[in-house]
Amino acid sequence: MVKTTLELKCRALGGKLIAESLRDAEVGLASLAGKASDEVRSELCCIARLTGDGGSRPDADALDEIRVRADRSLGYCAALDRPGLSDCLLKLCLLCDAVSDSGIWLEGTFGPLLTILELVARGQMSREEVEILMDGIARCIEVYQSSSSAQPVLS
Amino acid sequence: MTPEPAEPRGRLNMRAICALCVDSNSLGLDILAQMLMGFGVERIVRAQTGQDARLVLERQEVDLMLCDAILADEYGSSLISWLRRSQIEPNRYVPIIMMSGHASPSAVDAARACGSNFVICKPTSPQVLMDRILWVARGGRMFVECDVYVGPDRRWKFAGPPAGEKGRRKSDLSTALGEATQPNLSQDEINAVIRPQKVAL
Numbered sequence: 083m084v085k086t087t088l089e090l091k092c093r094a095l096g097g098k099l100i101a102e103s104l105r106d107a108e109v110g111l112a113s114l115a116g117k118a119s120d121e122v123r124s125e126l127c128c129i130a131r132l133t134g135d136g137g138s139r140p141d142a143d144a145l146d147e148i149r150v151r152a153d154r155s156l157g158y159c160a161a162l163d164r165p166g167l168s169d170c171l172l173k174l175c176l177l178c179d180a181v182s183d184s185g186i187w188l189e190g191t192f193g194p195l196l197t198i199l200e201l202v203a204r205g206q207m208s209r210e211e212v213e214i215l216m217d218g219i220a221r222c223i224e225v226y227q228s229s230s231s232a233q234p235v236l237s
Numbered sequence: 238m239t240p241e242p243a244e245p246r247g248r249l250n251m252r253a254i255c256a257l258c259v260d261s262n263s264l265g266l267d268i269l270a271q272m273l274m275g276f277g278v279e280r281i282v283r284a285q286t287g288q289d290a291r292l293v294l295e296r297q298e299v300d301l302m303l304c305d306a307i308l309a310d311e312y313g314s315s316l317i318s319w320l321r322r323s324q325i326e327p328n329r330y331v332p333i334i335m336m337s338g339h340a341s342p343s344a345v346d347a348a349r350a351c352g353s354n355f356v357i358c359k360p361t362s363p364q365v366l367m368d369r370i371l372w373v374a375r376g377g378r379m380f381v382e383c384d385v386y387v388g389p390d391r392r393w394k395f396a397g398p399p400a401g402e403k404g405r406r407k408s409d410l411s412t413a414l415g416e417a418t419q420p421n422l423s424q425d426e427i428n429a430v431i432r433p434q435k436v437a438l
Contacts, residue, residue, distance in 0.1 A: 084330045088254065088300045089376040097250025098277045100367065107275025107363035114267055121264050149339065150307060156338035157265045157305075159360035160272075168360050175339035 111161045118161035122203050125151045136190035149178040166212030167202045173219045180226035195219050255280040257299040259290045261309040269303055272363050287311040294320055294328050306337035314351035321352035321387040330380055332373035352388025
């Protein structure tokens with residue numbers, strides 16, 4: 083058993099009330115909201131460029147980059163009060179995975195999700211609306227997943 | 238009407254803690270730093286690449302490490318695996334929380350196999366981060382070192398090895414009961430072992 087310095091130091095006398103710590107952390111995060119919003123929009127612009135007009139399937143590198151940018155944007159959501167944004171970004175990651183694992187390409191696959199993301203990032207959609215629209219995205223992911231189990235994956 | 242959740246009680250002294258935050262982008266580091274500063278952490282070291290993090294870990298002692306799963310120059314899992322297998326004392330035992338946005342089963346498996354204490358899904362809220370820090374600060378987890386794994390004990394239950402398998406540890410006992418090696422205890426002997434205590438009312 084190794085006793086870490088974290089264990090020893092955290093138990094020292096004094097310190098902050100946990101409730102107060104959480105409130106201070108929330109205040110600190112709120113101060114980053116503007117910057118986080120700009121960064122999310124910038125990432126979404128890059129993702130839109132990578133997906134192009136949806137006429138052809140993004141190559142493996144592009145899909146990786148979309149996934150990385152969506153993943154990064156997920157982190158920024160901690161500083162943003164945008165209901166449903168993290169759910170949409172997670173769906174984007176899942177869609178990338180499904181497309182990567184599948185041999186098929188449905189024209190305009192990323193288009194609807196990117197449009198929803200734009201609106202959610204601007205705060206123009208409620209969580210309820212996002213949930214309804216995400217059902218459609220989930221069905222699209224299922225189509226790719228079912229095709230990947232039926233066909234060999236194209237490299 | 239749903240009652241308001243109770244405010245967490247108790248205090249935590251994180252003032253003397255040195256936390257290393259590793260994330261490939263500055264806003265991600267700012268977000269972590271704001272949360273930790275809110276918790277009262279005064280020493281926060283930032284690293285944007287795996288290489289930067291290695292230099293910090295070689296040069297100074299850290300008490301807590303928060304690491305993103307995807308760094309600019311490597312995966313977070315390879316950095317953690319390197320640290321756990323290094324000879325950098327005491328940093329190789331440091332509690333590590335890995336953060337991942339898209340926590341696919343393979344990503345969680347990789348985080349578990351590299352020796353991180355916990356994986357948190359992004360976006361990370363202060364409440365979740367605090368819960369996990371409290372959890373790792375509680376300690377009581379063995380540190381395992383063997384050929385295929387170095388890191389905190391990944392076993393959460395003490396239920397012995399899986400049924401039908403031989404345990405991998407020296408301390409694992411056989412699940413099959415053997416023959417008794419001594420005669421059964423008599424009632425007097427049992428009574429002597431389980432003796433009722435007098436209670437003063």
